Amino acid sequence: MLQITLPGDLNNVPFHTYYMTVSGHLNYTFYGNYMAKKHKSKVEHLPYSEAAQAYLACNLDLELAVSYLIEQLTAAGELENTVIVLSGDHYPYGLTDEEMDELAGYELERKFEKFKSTLIIWSGSMEEPIEVDKVCSSLDVMPTIANLMGLTYDSRLLAGQDILSPSPGLVEFNDRSWISDLGRYDAAENVFTPNPGVDIGNDYARNTLRRVNKAFEYSAKILEYDYFRKVLK
Secondary structure, rough: OOOHHHHHHHHHOOOOOOOOOOOOOOOOOOOOHHHHHHHHHHHHOOOOOOOHHHHHHHOOOHHHHHHHHHHHHHHHHOOHHHHEEOOOOOOOOOOOOOHHHHHHOOOOOOHHHHHHHOOOOEEEEOOOOOOOOOOOOOOHHHHHHHHHHHOOOHHHHHOOOOOOOOOOOOEEOOOOOOOOOEEEEEOOOOOOEEOOOOOOOOOHHHHHHHHHHHHHHHHHHHHHHOHHHHHHO
């Protein structure tokens, strides 16, 4: 995909390209997944089950794509002028809980931790790595990049917030559970658990839950009242 499209992009600098890959998707076997079979020899020595090996194998195509991207940007003299953003959009739901534990190296907490991933924002012009330890979701990627690039945007059209802002992180789950920089709320159990060492009153959990409920309410109204049509007139 990159081999076909990237040369055209590099002829039109500056450029913006969005790639969505499904090469790492299930099923995770060496017989029903061409991508996994393609890279089987590179993973079969690993001490994992076949499904875990196949998951790693089929994701090697993404590794090759990113390597190719960096090579071509370097050759074109554009690596230091390009920002690369890499984000996963879900956990590997083609694996069982036990197979995900294999890859993690320990037993994952099921409610929240299996959703944990890493957002990578990188440019060849960076002098050293910077780690931001803050919860965020895919909704927060666009406003973060827009602010980093100095782009003007209408915040009324976005549900997320700039990850690098001083605002505390908050991630909402579809059952109205949530996780923040201070703790996590399990909607099924109606229990808020503060992070270790955090001393916080009950008002924080109640106020944050109210905010999450309002976000769901307004999201439904956006569709019900065709909000974007009115805003973009």
